[in-house]
Amino acid sequence: MNEFDPLTFLAVFEEMMGPLLWILIALAVVATLAFVVLLVREHGIVTRRLFVSEILGLFGGVLALVLMAKVSSSGFTDAGGPADWFLIGLVYGAGLIGTVIVVYAVLGWLAPGRRSTA
Amino acid sequence: MPIVSEKVRMLFEERKIKVRYDLVLESIDLGRRVATFKTPTGAVETGYDFINVIPPMRAPDAVRNSPLPWQDGPWKSDGWIEVNRDNLRHKRFNNVFAIGDVAGVPKGKTAASVKWQVPVVVDHLVASLAGKESASVYGGYTSCPLITRLGRAMLVEFDYKDNLVPSFPGVIAPLAELWVTWVMKTMALKPTYLSMLRGRA
Numbered sequence A: 001m002n003e004f005d006p007l008t009f010l011a012v013f014e015e016m017m018g019p020l021l022w023i024l025i026a027l028a029v030v031a032t033l034a035f036v037v038l039l040v041r042e043h044g045i046v047t048r049r050l051f052v053s054e055i056l057g058l059f060g061g062v063l064a065l066v067l068m069a070k071v072s073s074s075g076f077t078d079a080g081g082p083a084d085w086f087l088i089g090l091v092y093g094a095g096l097i098g099t100v101i102v103v104y105a106v107l108g109w110l111a112p113g114r115r116s117t118a
Numbered sequence B: 001m002p003i004v005s006e007k008v009r010m011l012f013e014e015r016k017i018k019v020r021y022d023l024v025l026e027s028i029d030l031g032r033r034v035a036t037f038k039t040p041t042g043a044v045e046t047g048y049d050f051i052n053v054i055p056p057m058r059a060p061d062a063v064r065n066s067p068l069p070w071q072d073g074p075w076k077s078d079g080w081i082e083v084n085r086d087n088l089r090h091k092r093f094n095n096v097f098a099i100g101d102v103a104g105v106p107k108g109k110t111a112a113s114v115k116w117q118v119p120v121v122v123d124h125l126v127a128s129l130a131g132k133e134s135a136s137v138y139g140g141y142t143s144c145p146l147i148t149r150l151g152r153a154m155l156v157e158f159d160y161k162d163n164l165v166p167s168f169p170g171v172i173a174p175l176a177e178l179w180v181t182w183v184m185k186t187m188a189l190k191p192t193y194l195s196m197l198r199g200r201a
């Protein structure tokens, strides 16, 4: 490509996903905020909740890969080089971290007496 | 593009795909499923199950029947516009530029080339309006996501000199069949071209 302009990337992703892009960005921002607020209120991580989130995160990563395979009409068995493994790692990582943050935040805000645990 | 041609030759050989050059399609008998080719040694008839015909490409009539095309040389008969390959300015009409497929330059009949050509032409137009000269040069960049099978492609980018000019050196090797290139081709290219048309990319 000629030059890397973040606005170009935004334009391309908007063209690719339409309103879904903004919904996903909003979800990521809200979940991250909810996660950070929980950390502050509870003075740290709740280990048990994090464990549950991480277990679900493992599946979140798989789900991200399945989605990716579906929308790209292909699969990771098509991987042919390091750049491919990197992309697979990236997609899995994004699915995993995203799921962990969302699940942790949801569980934290739903849990009764969340402020007593620490 | 010699280096890519060699790579493709190797892929064909690996997959036991037979290749025959110097065949120009002359006529086709749809009923009998027979194609007739002109070859250096005379006409050859070949049966087929599936045929993919790529028509000869030439400039549209409005351009071909104008004074704009090359008056001699290899592009005369196709009617591509006679421009300087470096700045895309018409060789005879100083106030005319050509970008895209219609430009008579040795490489660059892709949308990716247009992306490289536009800034050069804009630079020259703006400089001309200001009574100045621009040093902006189009080097012949073109790009072709070459699908080699379902799920994999090679991101081939090159210039006038037949040099490979990879956009992601060290990450996406130009002659490697990669899934990431397929993903780019299937998911990102169309949105990229559409945003180009909207003037956002």
Ligand SMILES: Cc1cc2nc3c(=O)[nH]c(=O)nc-3n(C[C@H](O)[C@H](O)[C@H](O)COP(=O)(O)OP(=O)(O)OC[C@H]3O[C@@H](n4cnc5c(N)ncnc54)[C@H](O)[C@@H]3O)c2cc1C
Binding pocket: B060, B061, B062, B099, B100, B101, B102, B108, B109, B110, B111, B112, B113, B114, B143, B144, B145, B189
């Ligand atoms: C099968 C295929 C796959 C391709 N894949 C890629 C790819 O992956 N990446 C890439 O970068 N490029 C690709 N290309 C090349 C790319 O599509 C062209 O280089 C690009 O579209 C050229 O743009 P253009 O505006 O110069 O010409 P065009 O897109 O051909 O536009 C010319 C326009 O002028 C109009 N026109 C003609 N005569 C007149 C007239 N008298 N009055 C008014 N309008 C007229 C035509 O209808 C047309 O709309 C591909 C091309 C093909 C055929």
